[in-house]
Amino acid sequence: MTAQPPAASRPRGRERARLNRETVLAEALALADADGLDGLGMRPLSQRLGVVPMALYKHVANKEDLLDGMIDLVWAEVEMPDAERGWRTSMGDRSRSLRQALKRHPWAIGLMEARLRPGFANLAQHNAMMGCLRGSGFSFRTTVHVTSTLDAFVYGFALQERSLPFDTAEQSGDVAEQKLQDAPPEAAAAFPHLLEVVRELGAAGYDYDTEFETGLALVLDAVERLRPEWRAELPSP
């Protein structure tokens, strides 16, 4: 066998382990997390890996393929639903898990559902979702309704969460105050209700976590309540 050089096991200097798809994808994920989708370029990525840009193309077909792989890594982070634990807790936990993943990787939000070639983790995740609901007695049609509505809520929430420029309830107050000062005075007069909300949010703070739980409970409650009706395969109203 070839002797391993005793020096660095980590890639550095003249010695560097051969690249493979996994390390390229992992590094790309880290880069996107750090610098956003705009910062994710073949050149910066290759530099992080200590390699020339074109070397990446030995491991990914093109940038689209790179994104496909990255998205499937994100899917792999999402907890799989499991009918054994009951559809409600299972779906709730999966939704929370999906939101957390989208929070860790905000650049992924628009892309999770948009892949032309869904990866393995993506397929596995959706398969488990269908299995959980079908296994819990939901009709085929109902299963589609529920996944559609629940996912819509989580995606949409993550989208809003990404947009607002604060992370904690305390920060939200500062941001609101700043916005109020930035806004031209005529805007305040023109949009009184908006002004009220910004004021109140600034005072009371805005907590994404409880906001998410509230909405999630709302949707799950509604599903629970409508379940027997949907079991009977009623046509939608």
Place this chain on the structure above:
Amino acid sequence: MTAQPPAASRPRGRERARLNRETVLAEALALADADGLDGLGMRPLSQRLGVVPMALYKHVANKEDLLDGMIDLVWAEVEMPDAERGWRTSMGDRSRSLRQALKRHPWAIGLMEARLRPGFANLAQHNAMMGCLRGSGFSFRTTVHVTSTLDAFVYGFALQERSLPFDTAEQSGDVAEQKLQDAPPEAAAAFPHLLEVVRELGAAGYDYDTEFETGLALVLDAVERLRPEWRAELPSP
């Protein structure tokens, strides 16, 4: 007054009306609708307007500013809620209207909420939203819950709708069949529940409109049911 040349009133050849911000934004919207966000470049846009690329920068500060303006045009297409018509129909119609706008301009979905400088139509829209709910007796806190959840649903639904590669129920069948044939045979065995859904959707067809209405009714029902509770400003569960 200066005599207008009798020839073309439309810009062409050597004669061309002076550009202004509105026409630039409108043409950019049309270009994005036609070719997507990727097709929206300063060079292609300028060519459509019969002008050199740099000319655009006399009317928009940069591409970000261009996008800001385009997004506000989309907001302007969204029907404003109005407390007079009752919160439920008003919110329902606004949600439908928002979905339609996002369907006309799929490129806008990730951007509507992400603007650092919200435009006038955007502010007006949200102001009307708050006004409608507050005016219908919802507490401040509840108003935030409802807008957050409802918007999340609409954005998320639009996102899913954009992703799936068919528009009509009939097409959905063909697409499903195609997907089944493309998929490697081991995938079918590994994901039985997913397979079932694709099969059933292929057979029964999938209609976005009724799917949207179902989810929307679900959320609105839940809001209606919880309204008295939320009026009392209960803390979230």
Place this chain on the structure above:
DNA sequence: GTCAAAGGTGTACGGCGTACACCTGAGACA
């Protein structure tokens, strides 16, 4: 020891957003 295949390199091309200096023509005012 030989050799094919896989992995990494270097160069180059067309497209992007846009900074900067320049030219032009329309409208204001004498």
Place this chain on the structure above:
DNA sequence: TGTCTCAGGTGTACGCCGTACACCTTTGAC
């Protein structure tokens, strides 16, 4: 009517981007 000003349009150029293509190097099987 002649002049001036300055908003609007132009041309050139720079540094990014993704990636095609030809080339070299290393690896592992035989």
